Amino acid sequence: MSAKLGGDASQSAANIDGPSRQTRITPRNSDGDEALQAAAAKETPWRTLNQLANIPRPTTPLRRASSAGPSSTRRSARRTPGTGHRANGSGKKVAVTPHGRAAKRELDLRRAGFTPGRDRRRSGRQQRETPRDILRALSRHLAPKTLPTVPTPEGRPASAAKSRFRVTDDDDLDDEPELKRPRFSLPLEDDEDEDDSLLLPPRSAGLEDENFTVQSVELGRRAISEQPYGRLSRGSFGSIRMSDVFADLNDMARGGDMYDSSVVGDNFGDDVGNGLDDEAFPEENTATLRNLGLFASGRDSDIRPANLPADDTGNTFVFTVPHREPTEEPAPENTTQSLIESIIFDQGPDEEPVFNEEEQDEEDEEQDEQDEQVDAENMPPASSPRGLDGDVSMLDTTMQESEVAEMTRVKNARKKKVKVSRHGIQYPSLPAGVVKKLATSFARTAGSKAKINKEALDAIMQASDWFFEQVSDDLGAYAKHAGRKTIDESDIVTLMARQRQTNASTTPFSLAQKYLPRELLQELRMVPPTKFKKSRALERIEEDEED
């Protein structure tokens, strides 16, 4: 160690090692390094090499000084605090040169060597006078005397048994805390069965089959009073979170029960009676939501032209769950379906407008026949319980009124829906005729020959509304980013490029030639500045793609 650390290090090591090393470094050769070199050269060439390597370093003495300080204080603390402090402080003052430091250290060492207490503590002779040493001495004295007394013929088995008992006792002692630790978790384990039974159903409820995205699931749930369509009746894609759907799972059990009973036809009249109260005053929000076909489940409502009392909760929320085809799954089979599906089914009448026979397309005539059959099956039990109360006529008239109301509502909604955007501005949606014409032509090019029925058109209209909202948001963001207050052509060109609708081979202009009529094309051509801008943007895009 001393060799490695160099001259000063060896001195400090000598300090630590004790008075035996002290003698080697006397105040005579307190020049330090030379003496140590001489001493080290005697020992091994390796040490000399190390020391030679250490000599030219000017920084090492300083480092050692800092580390040597505490060691000296440690030693001085053993003696008296006063001398320690003095030695430390003076050491720092003296330690300007390595020689001076070495001399100081030697002085300290000699002082330490002269103190008598140091030797005593090092040897540890005084510590034997501690009570423990006294006891040890006592045991040494007593041990030979007690040995003959212990081995008695009776004592051996007893001691053996005791030792065994001790072992077992120790085991018990060891076991007890181990048993207690599990006990902390034991009640939890006991409760786990109950907890599992409580927790599992919500985990598996409803969220598995559907196309819920992670974003939608992870968003916070909004309070019923703060549902977005409460304020704004727009059924926008962005304003409705899937997480809001979750609130409706409360209605699961109730809805399922009611559905079952209604299909069987036992309590159908009660459902109608309850539902009519709400249906007489349909809310506008629910109306728009329903008629938009927004997230609507399959239109299963043909069976029962009445709302469910689920509206009583003010929970006009619509399940975003897709959508069973009523034609594929006739009503009686639904009784055997799972709980979730029955809920969806049960939600259906709330969200979907009722389509009566007049409204159906020619394609749905088969379905209408089915519906009529179901109606025929269901109607008599519907009116019979009321008939006992004498309210048959009332019930019928109210039902008709409700149907009429729903029909008008549907028609009104089809004609013109005034929706409110996020900024509180009313906006129309594209006329259904335009959308239908476009969609039909596109569907024809896509290969399907059949014409688009009204529900599909509703869905397309809804998608168009969402599309326009999304596109407008994006365009507004682009314009805002560019510091403009006006949405420019560059914005929509950028948007289309980002949508990957345009690329090097497909320009907006070629797309326009393909999809737009000549008048609109001329509109585009007629304005030179916009065209210039557009072409410049296109050049840039092409350059980027070439690079």
Added chain:
Amino acid sequence: MAAGQKLYPRATVKKIVKAHSKRNVSKNVDVLIFLDYALFLQTLMKEASINAKEAGERGISAKSVKKVTAMSLSKFKG
């Protein structure tokens, strides 16, 4: 595609975009927006018809349209 006398109401498209973005729409942007919409509708109908064929339906039903709506919208996210 054979367009009729008027393909779409230009003012309506402009109003829709204006309401959603709360920004003015410069002069001929609505044509391009409508072009984008036509592309979207084409995608939507294509996907819907594929979906309908996979489901074994005759025409394009609302169900298949709804199923592909989110996907088509996400394709047209800028």
